[in-house]
Amino acid sequence: MxxxxxxxxxxxxxxxxxxxxxxxxxxxxxxxxxxxxxxxxxxxxxxxxxxxxxxxxxxxxxxxxxxxxxxxxxxxxxxxxxxxxxxxxxxxxxxxxxxxxxxxxxxxxxxxxxxxxxPGITAASAAAASAHTSLTLRGQARRLTLLTAHVRAGEPLDIDWDVLAQPEATLAIYMGRAAAPELARALIDAGRAPDTPVLVAVNVSLPDERLIRGRLDALPFLVRAIGRDDPTLLLIGEAVAHGPAQVRASVMQIC
Known part of the structure; x- marks a missing residue:
C-alpha cells in the first residue's frame, strides 16, 4: 500500500x-x-x-x-x-x-x-439491487440517464424534458425529493405516461432503508412522508416495474 x-x-x-x-x-x-x-x-x-x-x-x-x-x-x-x-x-x-x-x-x-x-457503488445500482430489479430492460429500457434535481436556491431545473420523457429510458434522479412534484408534472407534460412505474429509494443499503413503489402521477404523494434529511433517489421507468413477483412469472413463462 x-x-x-x-x-x-x-x-x-x-x-x-x-x-x-x-x-x-x-x-x-x-x-x-x-x-x-x-x-x-x-x-x-x-x-x-x-x-x-x-x-x-x-x-x-x-x-x-x-x-x-x-x-x-x-x-x-x-x-x-x-x-x-x-x-x-x-x-x-x-x-x-x-x-x-x-x-x-x-x-x-x-x-x-x-x-x-x-470508484464506489453509486446509489442507483444499490437501489436496484435492493429492489430485486434492473436499471435496464431488454426491448423496453435501452438507456439509463443519471441526473440530479439539486439546484441553487431560486434556480429552475434546466432539463431537456422531451428527451427524458422518452419511454425507453430509465431515469435515476439523485437528490430528487424536494423537486418530485415538479419532476412528475414536467415529465407527464412532455409525454411520459402517467402510469410509468416509479421506485422511491430512501437510505439505500442501510438498516432503515425504505423502497416505495408507485406511478409517476402519484410521485408527489409518495415522497410526502420522507424526511428532509433522508437521502432519496428516484428511479423512473418500465424496468423498475419488474420486482421479484414479475421476475418469477417471467422465469416460469420461459420454463
Missing part, C-alpha cells in the same frame, strides 16, 4: 451507498492507511471505523446547510497533502457521480499534489 499511497498523496474514495460491506477492498485498504479523512455527511460511523488511526474531518454538505464551501474543502485537502499526510477524501457513492471531484482534482493538479480516484 505504501507504493499506491505514499505520503503527500490524495485519494478520492467512493464510500458507496452506506453499507460498509459495499465498499471495495481497495477503498478499505486506503482508509486503513490514511492519516486524515475528509468525509461527507452521508458517510456513517461504521465506514469511518475502518480508518481507526486517521484524523476524521467532516466537510459534509446538506441541502441549504453546508458546513464548508467547496473552495475551503479543496484548500484543506491540498494543505494536508503538502504537509506530507496521506489524504482520503471520502465521498458517498461514487466520487465522479455528482461528487464534485472535478474541483478537487483540479486544485490538487494546480499545486502538484498527486491524486487518484477509487
Amino acid at each position: 505504501a507504493e499506491v499511497f505514499p505520503a503527500g498523496m490524495v485519494w478520492l474514495v467512493g464510500a458507496g451507498p452506506g453499507d460498509p460491506d459495499l465498499l471495495t477492498r481497495k477503498a478499505e485498504r486506503l482508509l486503513a492507511a490514511a492519516d486524515v479523512v475528509f468525509y461527507d455527511a452521508l458517510v456513517g460511523p461504521a465506514i469511518l471505523a475502518l480508518a481507526p488511526d486517521a484524523e476524521w474531518i467532516s466537510v459534509g454538505k446538506r441541502s441549504g446547510r453546508h458546513s464548508k464551501d467547496q473552495r475551503t474543502i479543496d484548500d484543506l485537502i491540498v494543505r494536508a497533502a503538502l504537509a506530507g499526510r496521506r489524504v482520503v477524501r471520502l465521498k458517498g457513492g461514487d466520487p465522479s457521480i455528482f461528487g464534485r471531484s472535478t474541483e478537487e482534482l483540479a486544485q490538487c493538479a494546480r499545486h502538484g499534489v498527486p491524486v487518484r480516484i477509487c
Whole structure:
C-alpha cells in the first residue's frame, strides 16, 4: 500500500451507498492507511471505523446547510497533502457521480499534489439491487440517464424534458425529493405516461432503508412522508416495474 499511497498523496474514495460491506477492498485498504479523512455527511460511523488511526474531518454538505464551501474543502485537502499526510477524501457513492471531484482534482493538479480516484457503488445500482430489479430492460429500457434535481436556491431545473420523457429510458434522479412534484408534472407534460412505474429509494443499503413503489402521477404523494434529511433517489421507468413477483412469472413463462 505504501507504493499506491505514499505520503503527500490524495485519494478520492467512493464510500458507496452506506453499507460498509459495499465498499471495495481497495477503498478499505486506503482508509486503513490514511492519516486524515475528509468525509461527507452521508458517510456513517461504521465506514469511518475502518480508518481507526486517521484524523476524521467532516466537510459534509446538506441541502441549504453546508458546513464548508467547496473552495475551503479543496484548500484543506491540498494543505494536508503538502504537509506530507496521506489524504482520503471520502465521498458517498461514487466520487465522479455528482461528487464534485472535478474541483478537487483540479486544485490538487494546480499545486502538484498527486491524486487518484477509487470508484464506489453509486446509489442507483444499490437501489436496484435492493429492489430485486434492473436499471435496464431488454426491448423496453435501452438507456439509463443519471441526473440530479439539486439546484441553487431560486434556480429552475434546466432539463431537456422531451428527451427524458422518452419511454425507453430509465431515469435515476439523485437528490430528487424536494423537486418530485415538479419532476412528475414536467415529465407527464412532455409525454411520459402517467402510469410509468416509479421506485422511491430512501437510505439505500442501510438498516432503515425504505423502497416505495408507485406511478409517476402519484410521485408527489409518495415522497410526502420522507424526511428532509433522508437521502432519496428516484428511479423512473418500465424496468423498475419488474420486482421479484414479475421476475418469477417471467422465469416460469420461459420454463
